[in-house]
Amino acid sequence: MKIFITKEIPAIGIQMLKEAGHEVTVNPDEDTPIPQHALIENCRQHDALIVSGFAKLDEHFFSQCSHLKVIALFSVGYDSVDMNAATRYNIPVSNTPDVLSKATAEIAFLLMLCVARKAFYQYQKIVNGQWQQFEPVADLGIDLHHKTIGIFGLGNIGFEMARKCRDAYGMQVIYHNRSRNKKAEEMLHAKYVSFDELLQQSDVLSVHANLSKASTGIFNADAFKQMKPNAIFINTARGAMHDESALKNALDNNIIWGAGLDVTNPEPMDKNNPLLFMPNVCVLPHIGSATRETRNEMAELVARNIIAGLKGERLPTIVNS
C-alpha cells in the first residue's frame, strides 16, 4: 500500500515500511510546513499518512481524506488533530508515547539548570566581549538543591523530570494532574496539590501536560502572580499553555525569577523576540525528543503503527481507541 510522509523521518522507519511491502513517498517540498490543500492532494493518492512536521488535521481534512486507513503521528502530542473527527471517519490515529519521555525530560532539566545559572546570557557575554574579570556579585544564579519542583501534568515525561530533580538535587516533588499518580507518590514521594498550591509552592514549575481547552493559556498573568518571586517557569510541552506577554511582564517586573522554554507560541519564535535577550530566559527550538536514539525509536514505533493499521489490526499506540 502507499504511505505519504510529510517530512523525512529516520531511515529505520522507512526501511521497516518498505520491508513490509509498502510504497513510501516523502513530501519533496520539506522546507515549509505542508499547506493543507497540498496535504489533501497527496493523501488522495495514498492509503496511510505519517505526520512528521506540523500539519493541522481538522474536520475539513478528514472530510476530504476519509479513505485513509491509518494516520501515525511522529510526536507524542496530538493537539493538532481533531480526534473526534478522526474517530467519526473511522480513522485510527497513533502517537509516540514513552519512547521520548527521557529525552524530553532531559531538555526540561537542561533548561532548569541553564536558567538557574543564566547560562545562555553568560555565554553571550563572552561572545560580546564582555567577559573581563571575576564577578563576586554580578549576574549570580540560584541554587536548586533541596528546592521544590512542581510538575504540571504528571505523565511519563513529568515523571522522568521529577525523578531527575529528586535524584540529582534531592528536590521535593509536588504535582498537579487530572488524576493522582500513585507510582510517583510511592517512588518519588510526590505530593498531589491543587493548581493554586502548585503555583504558590514551586521553586521550579515544569509544564508537561497535554494541550487541551482547559490547559490553553492556563499560565496567565493571574497564575504568574501567584508564583514565588524566585520561581523558575519551564515549558517543554506546548507554547499555547503560557501567555507570552504575561510571562514577559512577570519576568520584567520580578514577579518570577526566570523561564526556560522549548516551546513557544507561535513556532518558530521571531528572532527579535525580547525574551531571547533577557538574562534569566533560555529558549530552545522545540528539541525535546531530538536525540538520534529517541528519533530512531519514534520512527520504529510509527512504522509499527502504520504496518498494523494497514493490516486492519489494532495500532500499538492508538490515541482514538
Ligand code: DGY
Ligand atoms: C511531541 O512529540 O509532541 C513533540 O513536542 C513534537 O511535536
